[in-house]
Amino acid sequence: MRRTGLIITIYFFESMACMAQSNDAQFLAVKDSTLRAVIHADSLKIENQFAEKTRWHNLESKEEFPVINAGKFSGVFPVTGVTEVPDPKMQYKLLFEMKNKNPDSLLNEPDQSLIEVARIINLHVASGIPLKNISIVLVMHGYGLYSICTNATYQKRFKMNNPNLNLISELEKLGTRFIACGQAMNFLDIKNEELLPVVKVSFTAQTALSGYQLKGYVLKTVEPDK
Numbered sequence: 017m018r019r020t021g022l023i024i025t026i027y028f029f030e031s032m033a034c035m036a037q038s039n040d041a042q043f044l045a046v047k048d049s050t051l052r053a054v055i056h057a058d059s060l061k062i063e064n065q066f067a068e069k070t071r072w073h074n075l076e077s078k079e080e081f082p083v084i085n086a087g088k089f090s091g092v093f094p095v096t097g098v099t100e101v102p103d104p105k106m107q108y109k110l111l112f113e114m115k116n117k118n119p120d121s122l123l124n125e126p127d128q129s130l131i132e133v134a135r136i137i138n139l140h141v142a143s144g145i146p147l148k149n150i151s152i153v154l155v156m157h158g159y160g161l162y163s164i165c166t167n168a169t170y171q172k173r174f175k176m177n178n179p180n181l182n183l184i185s186e187l188e189k190l191g192t193r194f195i196a197c198g199q200a201m202n203f204l205d206i207k208n209e210e211l212l213p214v215v216k217v218s219f220t221a222q223t224a225l226s227g228y229q230l231k232g233y234v235l236k237t238v239e240p241d242k
């Protein structure tokens with residue numbers, strides 16, 4: 017039985033070899049066609065990537081930073097023909113919830129959640145709202161706590177400087193209130209002294225979030241891109 021199976025296997029491969037030899041021209045034609053298709057697909061991919069980069073470059077050249085320049089994605093674009101405008105006399109109370117950190121590949125860059133906070137502030141001011149009428153509270157819990165750690169703590173945990181210090185300083189100048197969740201600090205083993213001096217510690221982020229909403233703050237959850 018084994019011998020018969022071996023004979024059949026040998027016959028099969030010999031047959032395939034003969035077919036390959038007799039169809040060399042056809043095989044080469046298929047190969048050439050496949051290669052051309054792959055090259056064409058790669059070419060289209062490169063063209064699309066270049067077009068996308070060109071589009072972003074053109075957009076970036078229009079970016080404005082009325083309050084904070086936190087780099088890419090923190091600016092706003094001019095808009096013409098606006099017919100719905102916010103009331104500049106109102107008090108705008110903004111409550112931000114941060115609970116995630118940047119992806120590991122971006123740990124040496126400012127936190128994307130903090131950049132989004134800067135962008136939202138820029139959007140409000142660019143819309144005609146006076147900066148003095150904007151109140152900002154940032155509540156950090158989960159891995160979002162890492163962005164408000166001291167430089168020494170950040171270095172110890174990630175082997176690099178904390179890239180958020182300049183942006184946090186800019187937000188601090190605007191009167192931003194930073195609140196850390198004590199429960200999350202226990203979970204991540206972060207001590208009070210490992211946080212920046214500007215940070216207040218709450219027993220839990222949940223009471224801070226509910227308390228400020230009851231005071232009229234509008235909750236905005238900001239997260240980095242996955």
